[in-house]
Amino acid sequence: MLSWIDRLRGKTSSPMPSSQHPYFRATSEEVEAGPGECWHHAMPLPDGRRMKSTTMPSAGVQELMWEALQHIDLDGKSVLDIGAADGFFSLAAKASGAASVTALDLNYFGWPKNISAMSDAWNLPVLTKTGDFMTYEFEEKFDVVFCLGVLYHLENVFLAIRKLREITNIGGTIVIETQMTAIKHDLPIFESASDTFLTTGRHGKESVDSVGVSNYLFPNHAAMLNLADMYDLSAEALDGNVYTNRFPTRAIYVMRRTAGT
Ligand SMILES: C[S@@+](CC[C@H](N)C(=O)[O-])C[C@H]1O[C@@H](n2cnc3c(N)ncnc32)[C@H](O)[C@@H]1O
Numbered sequence: 001m002l003s004w005i006d007r008l009r010g011k012t013s014s015p016m017p018s019s020q021h022p023y024f025r026a027t028s029e030e031v032e033a034g035p036g037e038c039w040h041h042a043m044p045l046p047d048g049r050r051m052k053s054t055t056m057p058s059a060g061v062q063e064l065m066w067e068a069l070q071h072i073d074l075d076g077k078s079v080l081d082i083g084a085a086d087g088f089f090s091l092a093a094k095a096s097g098a099a100s101v102t103a104l105d106l107n108y109f110g111w112p113k114n115i116s117a118m119s120d121a122w123n124l125p126v127l128t129k130t131g132d133f134m135t136y137e138f139e140e141k142f143d144v145v146f147c148l149g150v151l152y153h154l155e156n157v158f159l160a161i162r163k164l165r166e167i168t169n170i171g172g173t174i175v176i177e178t179q180m181t182a183i184k185h186d187l188p189i190f191e192s193a194s195d196t197f198l199t200t201g202r203h204g205k206e207s208v209d210s211v212g213v214s215n216y217l218f219p220n221h222a223a224m225l226n227l228a229d230m231y232d233l234s235a236e237a238l239d240g241n242v243y244t245n246r247f248p249t250r251a252i253y254v255m256r257r258t259a260g261t
Contacts, residue, residue, distance in 0.1 A: 021095035023122060024066075026050040028059060038109045041088040043118050051086075061243075062088040065148070065177060068241035068252055072173060074098045077143035080167065082133045083150040083212070087115030087126065093146070094124040101126040102142070104133055106212050132211050134163055141169045148177040152193070152201070153212045157219070157227065165231045165257055174233065174255040181218040182249055188223035192216070200249065221251070228255045 026044030030052035033039050042059035043051040050059060066089070075097040081090040084103035094101045103126045105111045112128040119126050129136065134154070145168050147160075154160045164174050181191035182200050193203040193215035200218045207213035219227070221237060228235035233255040238244065244251060 022046070022048075023091060023095040023124070024063070030059065037114075039086055039114060040110070041086040043086050043088060043091075043114070046121055062092075064241075064243040064246065065089075065252070066092050068238050068243040069175060072144065072175060072254065074144060078102075078140070078169075079144045079146065080104065080138075080142040081126075081146045081148075083148065083153075084115060084126075084128075084146075086110060087118050089146055089148060090115065090126045091118060091122055091124045093144070094126060095122070098144070102129060103127070104129045104131065104136065106130070106132060134160060138167050141167055141172070143169050143172045145172070145174045147174065150212070151176055151178040152215050152218055155216055157190070157217055158230070161227050161231050161233070164255075165233060168257045170257055170259050172257050174257070176224075176253045176255065178224075178251060178253075179215075179218050180224075180249050180251050181220050183220065185220055186222060188220065188226040190217040190219050190223055193218065224251070224253050228253070232258075234258055 023044050025048070027048050029049040031045065031049050032052050033054050038054050039051045040053060040055045041062055042053040042056065045051065053059060074093050076099045079093045079098045079101045081093065081101060081103045084090045084105050087103055090101045090103040103115055107130055112130065115126065115128060145164055147164060151157060151160065168174055179201060181189065183189065183191055191199055193199055193201045195203045195205050201215045204214040225235050235253050235255045238252040238254060
């Protein structure tokens with residue numbers, strides 16, 4: 001019989017996340033959020049169950065994304081998780097051997113209550129910071145920076161890559177997961193999100209004055225490579241994994257800040 005995550009994958013042969021930490025072994029049994037609570041991530045719980053996400057239709061999406069990131073070396077690394085939300089990826093990094101994890105998000109409904117509760121429950125310490133990463137004054141640089149599901153929420157994608165580079169150690173890695181445009185083109189293009197045109201995603205003009213909520217630009221593959229090159233980062237797309245196969249308009253890029261740049 002297919003397990004719930006196999007059903008989500010659509011096949012049975014893919015490996016489970018390589019980490020043996022119990023954090024990666026939650027079942028599909030869900031715990032309803034309490035009144036007034038909002039959970040984005042279907043967070044694994046130490047008793048084997050998981051929180052029911054109040055914003056996402058299918059539990060297990062985060063695990064699939066995490067599987068796609070398996071070859072990124074986190075052992076002993078300092079990690080920054082931008083837009084950490086309820087902390088699935090922050091805690092996953094800590095459970096995978098990161099030396100330190102800093103989780104940053106805006107002052108949104110469940111922040112930082114949800115991530116702090118999960119961090120305590122799992123005894124996986126993460127440092128939480130609140131603010132817009134574009135203007136946040138970081139006191140250190142990081143070995144690995146996660147920017148997952150954030151890029152298209154930013155008004156200035158160019159300054160964003162500049163900032164990501166600035167806060168990454170030389171030799172460090174930036175991981176960007178993003179919505180892509182569905183428009184195929186060989187040249188670098190960004191599709192605008194719109195409320196009036198049938199674009200890949202809505203703009204959400206009603207939230208334009210709240211940082212990090214509206215959608216702005218959806219890049220194509222060439223645009224992502226070009227963005228990286230503009231700021232002297234190497235870039236590769238992670239493909240051939242269950243996550244990007246299942247969600248073909250999402251992509252994951254690994255950008256590296258190499259020595260001498
Ligand atoms: C779509 S959710 C992605 C959450 C998580 N990273 C993931 O991939 O599942 C976007 C998150 O990024 C946060 N965010 C958006 N813009 C941000 C910014 N400029 N600085 C910090 N956090 C931001 C939002 O508050 C939200 O929690």
